[in-house]
Amino acid sequence: EAKSAGRNRAAFYEEAMDEQVQNRHVIEAELREALRNPGQLWVAFQPLCGDAEEVLGAEALLRWTHPQIGMIPPSRFIAIAESTGLIEQLGEFVLRRAAELGAHWPGRTIAVNISPAQLRNPTFAERVFALLRETGMRPADLEIEITEGILLDDESTAANTIRSFRAAGIRIALDDFGTGYSSLSYLKRYPVDRIKIDRSFIAQLSTANASDAIVQAMVTLAHALDIEVTAEGVETEEQFQALIGMGCNTFQGYLFSKPLTVDDIHTRFAAPLPRVA
Numbered sequence: 466e467a468k469s470a471g472r473n474r475a476a477f478y479e480e481a482m483d484e485q486v487q488n489r490h491v492i493e494a495e496l497r498e499a500l501r502n503p504g505q506l507w508v509a510f511q512p513l514c515g516d517a518e519e520v521l522g523a524e525a526l527l528r529w530t531h532p533q534i535g536m537i538p539p540s541r542f543i544a545i546a547e548s549t550g551l552i553e554q555l556g557e558f559v560l561r562r563a564a565e566l567g568a569h570w571p572g573r574t575i576a577v578n579i580s581p582a583q584l585r586n587p588t589f590a591e592r593v594f595a596l597l598r599e600t601g602m603r604p605a606d607l608e609i610e611i612t613e614g615i616l617l618d619d620e621s622t623a624a625n626t627i628r629s630f631r632a633a634g635i636r637i638a639l640d641d642f643g644t645g646y647s648s649l650s651y652l653k654r655y656p657v658d659r660i661k662i663d664r665s666f667i668a669q670l671s672t673a674n675a676s677d678a679i680v681q682a683m684v685t686l687a688h689a690l691d692i693e694v695t696a697e698g699v700e701t702e703e704q705f706q707a708l709i710g711m712g713c714n715t716f717q718g719y720l721f722s723k724p725l726t727v728d729d730i731h732t733r734f735a736a737p738l739p740r741v742a
């Protein structure tokens with residue numbers, strides 16, 4: 466009886482926490498707490514694969530395991546972290562984990578998502594360069610993922626930061642490609658090393674004819690501009706084969722691997738075994 470009352474209380478508490486998680490002030494406070502207790506925050510790495518399913522690198526993805534709430538997805542907290550400035554500390558944490566991994570695996574590309582708020586900070590580039598020197602990671606193995614809309618004008622700090630990254634040999638990828646409204650003009654103004662076709666296009670391959678044409682056009686455009694192209698969110702063999710047929714040659718998605726713990730990505734890098742069905 467006492468036990469079941471305890472269970473009810475726990476269930477009630479969990480429900481209450483669940484509701485509170487919707488509240489940005491709660492998220493902000495809990496995130497500050499998480500930054501003081503780094504065990505809650507960790508970085509997952511999703512393999513980036515070639516057309517023979519070999520592992521070419523990995524994308525760093527921030528994870529938050531809250532002691533009471535459990536996993537809180539980035540979609541619930543990244544925007545809040547951006548608007549409160551906490552993204553700077555979070556981003557630094559992710560970059561450090563990524564650089565530690567990259568330093569161990571020269572030749573593998575390690576991609577990191579960077580928020581507009583980070584790029585607008587005039588000290589950001591210097592801190593990234595310092596981190597590379599400190600860890601020994603080669604600049605050419607680091608890929609900075611940005612989204613359209615970051616670079617609104619040429620004179621901005623963000624544009625200068627991107628230019629100094631490229632000058633240092635760091636790679637730039639345009640994430641969620643095709644979802645913004647300026648994708649094409651963007652490529653003309655800002656040279657990038659890779660576009661990542663948003664997974665909304667991949668999910669509709671072969672079920673919506675227009676998607677096939679659009680993805681084919683993106684792959685062709687990228688190759689014409691000598692830009693690498695990666696399909697995001699590849700989940701089925703059919704999607705994979707369709708993309709291969711279009712000339713796409715790098716892939717991420719659950720078909721190859723979900724995001725992995727750092728131990729598992731080390732294992733994957735050490736022994737790039739074929740995907741297990």
Ligand code: C2E
Pocket residue numbers: 511525526527538539540543556559578579580610640641664697698699700717718719720724
């Ligand atoms: P993104 O950069 O486009 O990352 C890809 C997202 O797709 C990840 O979600 C990944 O887990 C998910 N994904 C990968 N393969 C598949 C698949 O086959 N199917 C499906 N349905 N999903 C797949 P995640 O980790 O929840 O991250 C969501 C977004 O949050 C990221 O989108 C990125 O914009 C942002 N994010 C994650 N980590 C960071 C970070 O460290 N800093 C910043 N600024 N943003 C981050």
Ligand code: MG
Pocket residue numbers: 524578610640
């Ligand atoms: Mg990304």
Ligand code: MG
Pocket residue numbers: 640641642661663664697
């Ligand atoms: Mg993306």
Ligand code: MG
Pocket residue numbers: 641
């Ligand atoms: Mg995305």
